[in-house]
Amino acid sequence: MATETFYEVMRRQGITRRSFMKFCSLTAASLGLGPTFAPKIAQAMETKQRTPVIWLHGLECTCCSESFIRSAHPLAKDVVLSMLSLDYDDTLMAAAGHQAEAVLDEIKKKYKGNYILAVEGNPPLNEDGMYCMHGGRPFVEILKEAAADAKAIISWGACASWGCVQAAKPNPTRATPVHKVITDKPIIKVPGCPPIAEVMTGVITYMLTFDRIPELDRQGRPKMFYGQRIHDKCYRRPHFDAGQFVEEWDDDAARKGFCLYKMGCKGPTTYNACSTMRWNGGVSFPIQSGHGCIGCSEEGFWDKGGFYNRVTNINQFGIESNADKIGGTIAATAGAAVVAHAAATALSKARSDNGNQAKSDQTKGGK
Amino acid sequence: MTVNIGIKAEDETAAGKTIFVYEWPVRLWHWLNALSIVILAVTGYFIASPLPSLSGEASDHFLMGYIRFAHFTAAYIFAIGFLVRAYWALVGNHHARELFHLPVTSRKWWSEMLHELRWYFFLEKLPNKYMGHNPLAHLMMFLSVTLGGAFMIFTGFALYGEGAQEGHWSHTLFTSWLIPLFGQSQSVHSWHHLVAWGIVTFMIVHIYAALREEAMSRQTIISSMINGTRTFRD
Numbered sequence: 001m002a003t004e005t006f007y008e009v010m011r012r013q014g015i016t017r018r019s020f021m022k023f024c025s026l027t028a029a030s031l032g033l034g035p036t037f038a039p040k041i042a043q044a045m046e047t048k049q050r051t052p053v054i055w056l057h058g059l060e061c062t063c064c065s066e067s068f069i070r071s072a073h074p075l076a077k078d079v080v081l082s083m084l085s086l087d088y089d090d091t092l093m094a095a096a097g098h099q100a101e102a103v104l105d106e107i108k109k110k111y112k113g114n115y116i117l118a119v120e121g122n123p124p125l126n127e128d129g130m131y132c133m134h135g136g137r138p139f140v141e142i143l144k145e146a147a148a149d150a151k152a153i154i155s156w157g158a159c160a161s162w163g164c165v166q167a168a169k170p171n172p173t174r175a176t177p178v179h180k181v182i183t184d185k186p187i188i189k190v191p192g193c194p195p196i197a198e199v200m201t202g203v204i205t206y207m208l209t210f211d212r213i214p215e216l217d218r219q220g221r222p223k224m225f226y227g228q229r230i231h232d233k234c235y236r237r238p239h240f241d242a243g244q245f246v247e248e249w250d251d252d253a254a255r256k257g258f259c260l261y262k263m264g265c266k267g268p269t270t271y272n273a274c275s276t277m278r279w280n281g282g283v284s285f286p287i288q289s290g291h292g293c294i295g296c297s298e299e300g301f302w303d304k305g306g307f308y309n310r311v312t313n314i315n316q317f318g319i320e321s322n323a324d325k326i327g328g329t330i331a332a333t334a335g336a337a338v339v340a341h342a343a344a345t346a347l348s349k350a351r352s353d354n355g356n357q358a359k360s361d362q363t364k365g366g367k
Numbered sequence: 368m369t370v371n372i373g374i375k376a377e378d379e380t381a382a383g384k385t386i387f388v389y390e391w392p393v394r395l396w397h398w399l400n401a402l403s404i405v406i407l408a409v410t411g412y413f414i415a416s417p418l419p420s421l422s423g424e425a426s427d428h429f430l431m432g433y434i435r436f437a438h439f440t441a442a443y444i445f446a447i448g449f450l451v452r453a454y455w456a457l458v459g460n461h462h463a464r465e466l467f468h469l470p471v472t473s474r475k476w477w478s479e480m481l482h483e484l485r486w487y488f489f490l491e492k493l494p495n496k497y498m499g500h501n502p503l504a505h506l507m508m509f510l511s512v513t514l515g516g517a518f519m520i521f522t523g524f525a526l527y528g529e530g531a532q533e534g535h536w537s538h539t540l541f542t543s544w545l546i547p548l549f550g551q552s553q554s555v556h557s558w559h560h561l562v563a564w565g566i567v568t569f570m571i572v573h574i575y576a577a578l579r580e581e582a583m584s585r586q587t588i589i590s591s592m593i594n595g596t597r598t599f600r601d
Contacts, residue, residue, distance in 0.1 A: 218547045243430030245420040253420050269552035298551040312557045323557045327564020334568040338575040
């Protein structure tokens, strides 16, 4: 089975050639490639052997898996799972217990240096990693072992990419993103809480088809999905430029679908594909549903203030404090200090003038 | 500008003596810079906390667009001014260099700074005479205008490059490394705000100090930034 090509697997599972070609052209389109790439994808899938994928789960909530299995890409639901050759995923696989762990060992041996490791969640490092156990051993050990012979690593979601909620201050378990634990392998970050289903399948399809890592930005995210902000492609952007904002959740502007900037929308600071690809098969995305973006694909988004303020809270200076309140206070204090200093100067000058006057009077008197 | 090597500093700062300090590019830059900072501060505030919402069709208005346009235009003037000013520090007279050079190794400079501080705390009867900046003013200029200004240019163009997107020079030069350095865009915004308030605070203190020095010090201050000369009073 391991020597089967993708195409053979698909045909065996009852996918018609026609559906297969459709899948190839849609994949090409979703990856932002030209129409000439559809036959290339088809050819690759007809000739290439499946690359095994090991999917590990650390500290996480499984929302990435939940998103992934909902990929509404026409064939993804039925095909991508078999296409991936997802040989180990303790959430989705039928095997359990020792049987499952045996599969993990077998893949690591058989496909040494040739499999892709997909990590959902992250390893906690405090107490020797005891906060997350996998088959009776700390997850961080399993992760390091699996990563040692992997070709590349995919960090699924905000947990594996940045740390997410379990790494939010004060981070009691010292939950640590994958790239800070594994430093000698190429890591593709696919952040989001969860990432968009089609982004997940898109990234993995690209890697399997072209046998290379998609072009990444400096923070290790695929440029094709994380190259632009939500704001840059938001359908409510015209209202932003016009100066038309929702001021209250139930005001007329909210009903008219004006810009959610004043309600704390993080679209202007969030790199993701929500405003282009949208969710649930392109049905909608948070802003379209009337709620601002919470910036879930950005680093440390839990520690960057409330979801409902545009200017980040800086709680070191008191709850509800932010850069503008702190700065405004400093400027006002400086203004008050200036006034006080001016008064003191006037007073001191008056006093010294009086003194001089008195002195000169004395001299006059002495004459 | 030729420097009169033969004349001692005391002679140059004698009562009634007028010397030439600020060349025209320095003065022009000062006022352009002041104007652009005011525009940047006001528009910057309204970008983060926009004016009340407008009604009607989106195509009827472009308010946020104009505010942002003013911010970006003033930012270009500020940044280009900064570069030209830095160039002038190289080719201009030695007063033009003060903004980019702190004599931190000079014991005299530090002791005079203490003297100036004591003068501001009403502990000294007389301030010293200076042809250029007094040490305290010199330090404030360096921290606020040079370092603060450079920080605002870097973070500002990093944020600008986010909208201009990959391929734009601002993205290549600033966004590409500054956003990862701070972690994400949101933190860059916070720091851009904090330092902006720092510059507003500097402006308040600077204007007050200039007015006060004009009235209290032993040399002209405000007119020097207009006609370039400085006259010593006593």
